Amino acid sequence: MARIFCDIRLSEEELRDLRERVAPHEVLVPEREAGFVLSVGEHDPAFLTANIVVGQPNVESVLTAPHLQWVQVTSAGITRYDTPEFRAAAEARGLTITNSSDVYAEACAEHVFAFMLAQARSLPRSISTITASKESAWSELRESCRPLKGGRVVILGYGFIAERLVEMLAPFHMEIVAMRRRARGNEAVPIVNGEALAAELGRADHVINILPDNKESRHFVSHDLLAKFRKGAIFYNIGRGATVDQDALVEALKSGQVGAAWLDVTEPEPLAVDHPLRGAPNCFITPHVAGGHQNEKQSLLAHFLANLRRFERGEALRNRVI
């Protein structure tokens, strides 16, 4: 019988339901309410007795809890755990970390695909323009649309989201390559790094950033990287805000080096109302909602329960990251 610490914010009914579904395992909850996503958890006495954690526990608690075997993080990003020190400590203790990519990959891939099609069809402009046949605004609007079909795509960061996005783009016959820190050989598209990446950026119509936030990725999308883009390429970010040098992006949008930017993540979140990115030309910002979808909490719990069954049977867990 395992002791499962859960810091997902649940109603009494949801908690009762969870308890029934994991029985005979025990469910522990924090005494003080914690945030739902990417917040720092409480160093809770109950936590220290847990074997399994589902939620967003803080690193110190995880490394302190003596009985902990497995942590399932309720996000796709695992920034706070993604350090050499934590990886080494977790591996030394035989601690498994899984994330919730399966829950967010579909919504995230649909979100960036929605960005791509909205850009291709000039949607923000066309849903706010009243014009008609033969007016110059009408001809310009039509002419501003660029079919996705046959375009070139560079994806920065290849994981579950990129994998799903590549599937979605298949009917558009695009040329797609991706950058990945450590290629595993099972990727659906060619992996490029260094000089090969620079060459691909110089030809791409679309550059899609899905990079996680860690020491290596900080400001990866720099002034120098943006200068390698083909002039007028479209930039999308559904990874993490810290991976982009935002001042450099503002400059690139102003000069036309980047044709448009669609950002679901920024640094900080939300950006100040008067932040230069909000006023930059062709810059569209959504408030970190790419992974969001109806019944998200239920999806997270179902994903945890499916992994709990695997854990009970000693099988490999889904979305294992450490």
Added chain:
Amino acid sequence: MARIFCDIRLSEEELRDLRERVAPHEVLVPEREAGFVLSVGEHDPAFLTANIVVGQPNVESVLTAPHLQWVQVTSAGITRYDTPEFRAAAEARGLTITNSSDVYAEACAEHVFAFMLAQARSLPRSISTITASKESAWSELRESCRPLKGGRVVILGYGFIAERLVEMLAPFHMEIVAMRRRARGNEAVPIVNGEALAAELGRADHVINILPDNKESRHFVSHDLLAKFRKGAIFYNIGRGATVDQDALVEALKSGQVGAAWLDVTEPEPLAVDHPLRGAPNCFITPHVAGGHQNEKQSLLAHFLANLRRFERGEALRNRVI
């Protein structure tokens, strides 16, 4: 040697280029400037000497011109020719009518797909909302997103655009059926009419109208048809505005019977600034730009030239409609 009448509005350079490419055939142009799409052409003396027409000629001119063998219409819609009288007269004279669906199918399918994803990801709201984690507006926005994946779709009107849209939707594992006046047996999805259509409308998440404008389709999307929708279904129209009873649609949006409407076509175009549809809840209107794309005129001419080569060789023409 054929005499080709062209009422596409061309620059001098474009006209010179066209003349070179069709030589030794002759290119005739109207003396008075005509509109580019769906306008009524001039009854031009040169027209009466033509064997081939590319553009938007008026019905009377077409039926009057004694040497005419083939008309290539520069739109996907062929409303003005789509009457039993015209069809009978054209067939009696051995006159072939082709349209330009190949040119518009890709852009139109991308446009309606952009609508679907923008709706799925609550894009109009999320690009205009400043909020962040833990705020109720943030949670509501995330919760308002409904993945396309696995949803049910009814397409009204199955032609080149629907065919391409069905290809695009393949990675989303949706259940798709279509209504078609005369099923041909080569459709990629099941064709439904009458009672079967009503049953499908009662289960669909998305109803996509691609109907052409003709006598049978006028106000096909009526109060009664909208009442058959599953409550909250999303309605899209990239066909023709006249196929929808707009008063009934306003009412359905107000009652929540239709969850949102995305319209590229209306009646008339543009709708008045104070038309009730513009103020209806969750109604998004683009100004008849679904088929528009960069270098459209060049695509139309290339499509005509490819058909001209087939015509010269006596082969079947692409996009033949009569």
